[in-house]
Amino acid sequence: MRIRLGCEMRYAFPYPVPMVVMLNVHPSRAADLEAPDTPRTDPPVPVEIYRDGFGNLCGRLTAPAGNFTIGTDAAIRDSGMPDPVHPDAAQHAIEELPAETIVFLLPSRYCESDLLADEAWRLFGHTEPGWARVQAVCDFVHAHIAFGYEFAHRDRTAMDAYAGGRGVCRDFTHLAVAFCRALNVPTRYCTGYISFIGEPEPHPAGDFAAWMEVYLGGAWHVFDPRNNSPRIGRVMVAYGRDAADVPLTHTFGPNPLVGFRVWADRIASLDASGDAPVLPEEPLPPQSMATRTG
Known part of the structure; x- marks a missing residue:
């Protein structure tokens, strides 16, 4: 199974604000990505990727004043199976x-x-x-x-x-x-x-x-x-x-969020040869606003 997943967050910053974001898929699933899920911004700004003390991928950047969008969009291979259940797994001393x-x-x-x-x-x-x-x-x-x-x-x-x-x-x-x-x-x-x-x-x-x-x-x-x-x-x-x-976004200043959407959808379309599905070229339709803590 292939899944298209990603997010988009839109802000209206009153002045430039440094940010640290956690939007990349965890390194334990990196091999399943079809291409790196590099954070993208509008307007474009440099994003420095580093690992925190737990091994999570973090992006460091400075958002400019005004309207600013950051997000990711990627395709990932998945087994298509539900979360494993191991009822015999024992507790350790x-x-x-x-x-x-x-x-x-x-x-x-x-x-x-x-x-x-x-x-x-x-x-x-x-x-x-x-x-x-x-x-x-x-x-x-x-x-x-x-x-x-x-x-x-x-x-x-x-x-x-x-x-x-x-x-x-x-x-x-x-x-x-x-x-x-x-x-x-x-x-x-x-x-x-x-x-x-x-x-x-x-x-x-x-x-x-x-x-x-x-x-x-x-x-x-x-x-x-x-x-x-x-x-x-x-x-x-x-x-x-x-x-x-593990905050998705950490801003060192005011963070007026004006738009937010997340997607994780199965890719069902096939290419002309009938082989691997292809990602649609158009952006996903907007979804209703949802809290980041759900």
Whole structure:
């Protein structure tokens, strides 16, 4: 399967503003891209690409005053299979964990696993360690939080989401991450694309999404407390301890966003020879505005 994915963000800056963006597909999926998903800007400005401490690709630039657009557009090969499920994946004893996973056991800005530890063990201490326990966390969070874009708030933490019972996908993920870390399961926060391939219509407007990966059975596994079911066409952009590590855009000044769209669609058209599908030459039609935190 081939998927066309990308995004476009339009700003109206009052003066030149430095930015750091995370819009490239994660290096772990770079080999699946048909061409580099280099960020493009209008008007054109230099974009310096570097890797952060987690290995995510970041773009550094200075946006000029006035109207400014930044985005990406690429085609990626995908298995077309839903997220893998490994119910036999076992939880590791802490002393057996690889050193690089330990940071994902610690509390972080939005995931106060230390403050939620007692509640985590009260709710899930009776469950079987490993895959079943993580799934129990996701089932609980999925049922506990009411989803709504109107509930988006950039300062909401896992504790806040637990107390308030509402939020967007980052809030579902922060709460599940905090619970899992409190239960001694290394858990990292992920952001990227989730397509609607295979999902019943009508589909909502495209958006970036948040989910998590847990370390069980010697590997990282996807769990999605917001959707709470395997999805087709999930493509990671970045991972970190929580949303503070992986903002799609970080502006060092005012950031008046005036337009936003995201797409992750299966490419169905074929070229004249009947071989590989081709990308349409025209830009994708505009979608309705959607929050970046969904």
